Structures are given as C-alpha cells and as structure tokens.
Amino acid sequence: MERVTTDRRLSMTQQLVVDLTQQILAGELPAGSKLPTEQVIIKERGVSRTVVREAMSRLQAEGLVETRHGIGTFVVDTARPGDFQGSKHVKGGAYDALAVIELRLSLEVEAAGIAAQRATPEQLLAMREALDVANALDPTDDDSARADFEFHLQIAQCTGNSFFIDAIAHVGNTLLAVVQQAGPVVTGENRALVVREREQVYAALARRDAEAARASMRLHLINVQQRVRALTELTAQ
Template sequence: MTKTVSMADALFVKLEARIRSGELPPGARLPTQKEIAEEERVSRTVVREAVARLEAQGMAVARQGSGVFVSDEARYQAFQITRQDMGELAEVIRLLEVRLSVEAEMAAFAAARRTLTDISAMRGALRDMASVAEDPVASAAADARFHAAIARATQNETFVRLIDFLGVRLVPPRNLYLRDQPAEAQRAYVEKVRAEHEAIVDAIVRMNPVGARDAARHHMQESLSRHTELNEAANISRES
C-alpha cells in the first residue's frame, strides 16, 4: 500500500511537471493509462491514482470516450514547487518558513474541530512512518499523509487543498539533511521527528488548540533551524 502510494506520488509529480513546463499544454490529450504504465514501468493502479490526483487539482479533465485532457485552467496555476526545487536547500528553507505559520494555525483549528476519524488517520500515518522508517521515500509519503490528516481535521477544505497540492514536497528530503551522516544520526533524527509528531497529536486529541499550535510551531521551527544551519555550513564551505 505504502509503496503504491509513493509510486503514485512520484508519477503525479512527473506528469504535473510535463503540464507546467508546457510539454503537455492546455487541451492536450494525456497518453492512455496503458501507454503511461508501459513508459514509466508502473502498474495501471499507480497511473489511475496519479491521474485522479491531476483531475482533483483541476489540472486535467476526463472526457468520456475520448480520454483525459490537460484542462484550460492548468495554465493559470502558476504557483509550483517541484521535486527538483526541493533538492535545493534555499527552496526548502523558504517553504519551511511558510509552513511555520500555516501549520501552527492548522494544528490549532484541528484541535478545536477534530473527530475520532481524524485522530485515527493521524495515528495510522504515524504507525506507517514507524514501520517504514528505514525507507526515506516511503517515510516521506507517510509523513505527508500525517499532515494531510491534520488538514482534514480542520474541516476547512482550503487547508486540505493546500496540503494536498504540496503532497510529498511537504517533507524535506531526509538525505538533504543527513547526507554523509552515520546510521546512528539517522535513527536519532527519525526518533526526534516521531516525538515532535506525537506531541502535536497529543494536543489535538486533548482538544487543546494552544498546545497544538505550540507543538506544530516547535516541530516546524526545529526543521527550519536544522536546514538553516546546514545551508549556512554549505555557504561557508563554498566560500573557503
């Protein structure tokens, strides 16, 4: 399940990039599911999930009997953060700065409005993260699902759409921060992030908006600090 989700995420990002770059312009017909599956060497289930996400975000529209086409509105979706962007520390830091304020308030709203179903989704995502901790790609996908569950708990569709748009790009690539680090450092990082996530869930469960806001802000601030320090070290290295 997790592997399928992460493969669908990767395919979505690739198709999205082709649309945004103009390779697939508004009105263009997407290749068939069979063609995409063969070209990308993935299952049709993966293709269906990726294309469904394009449709959900208004980037593609299905026409019965004709196929799936790039929507005319796709040209107006100027804001984008690509997987390539997320390979650059400066872009990761800019996104984390935005998330610092957005996710703090999102957690507060979630604490005030969450349902038992929302709590179950958050805890399920945390269990998934723990079970695939050794796999950075699968772990990032589970991490993204955790934040998506918090967005849904706000009962505010705009939060849901924003977090869904960011998808796996919501989570900075672990190897960007932990490159060349020993296994012990990677395990310590995973445990620290787990504890930060648990603190957010605990406050949301207790319907404590102030505590949820503080826990989410702390989580984002920690990530921002880690990547800012890494960026500063990289700049010093380049200058020396």
C-alpha cells in the same frame, strides 16, 4: 437532517480529492494517465455520483486533471511552468526547503488548532495510523518524507476546510521534490526528537487542546527549519 447529509457528502468529497491528489503527486497516477471512470469510482468507493463530480471539479480547479469530452478525465503535467506545485520551483535544494517551511508555518500551525476542535474519532484514528507508519520508517528510507507528510495531510483533512487541504496537498509535492534534491533532514541522531515532536502534536489534537496543538506544531516546524538551516550551512562549507 439536511445539514448532516450535506456535511457527510462534503467529507466524502474531500476524502476522494485528498486520495486522488496523493496518487497524482506520488506518481501513482502519472501525467497523461486516465482516471478511473465515474462508474468505477462509485462502485469501488461506495460514493454517489454527486460526490465524484464535485471531487473532479475540485481537481480540475486545482489544475491536476482535465476532462476531455467523450473520452474521460486525465492527469495533467503538474510540473508545468507557472504551476505552484511543480518541481521546477525547486532550484536550491535545502535553501528552497527553508522557504517551503516558512509557508508551512503560516498554514499548518493554524490548521492544527482548527483540527483539534473538529477532528472526528475516525480521523484521529487515521492520523494515528499515519503517524505510526512515519515513526517506524528509517529516516534514510525513500518513503520516510512521504509518510511524514501523510501525517501532516491527515491533520489538514481534520480541519474540514478544503482550502487548507488543497494548499497543504500542493505544498507536499514541492516539499517532496525539495527533500529528493537536498537529501533527508531527519537523521539517526535526531530521529528520536522528531518522533517526540510529532507525538506531541498528536497528543494535543487527541485531547482537543487547540492552543497546545498550535504550539506543538509551531515548535515542530521551527525545529525542522533549524535542522534544514544546519544542513544548508554544512552543504555550503
């Protein structure tokens, strides 16, 4: 019983960390803004004080927030020099996108395999909902890249491994900055292919086929890499 209780608390902590990280990276909680108080979060989310404090500790460790004694917890400037997740790392548009995808290949392929073994029915449902949103958006929509990454972040969450979740959440901030500078990689011409690739990833996860999940994620990211490389060559002409 203790193990079940502990696992549930960890899952709730991870969900809170992911949600707040997304809000910070999306600018919904901009640098300098004050986070809701501990009491407000407990009431709104129905979690314990322990969950809130563990989540805040994680966010502090990741350099996303800082607690000022007697005042509250505030979002720090995520674009500070030296931070992994800052947009200042983005210098070459599509060229930097290739470097980001190399990192994603090293992280997300294995994350997909682990997620296939650990995803709960509730997590698969959340992943399905995120995928439906991503598939429905026009590639030129400003929210398209963010919706795509929400799907990938849901996969990371299914691993139950906080290091995968944190790393991929941080990669997301850099990725979105790259897309903003380089322009959309998905076009009307390749949209159907991208949708099919993502559906293949989800199908493998849903049937809990770890090897197929790894293979489909690798194929998807390699194809993204090729599309970005084509965009890079076009830009250079």
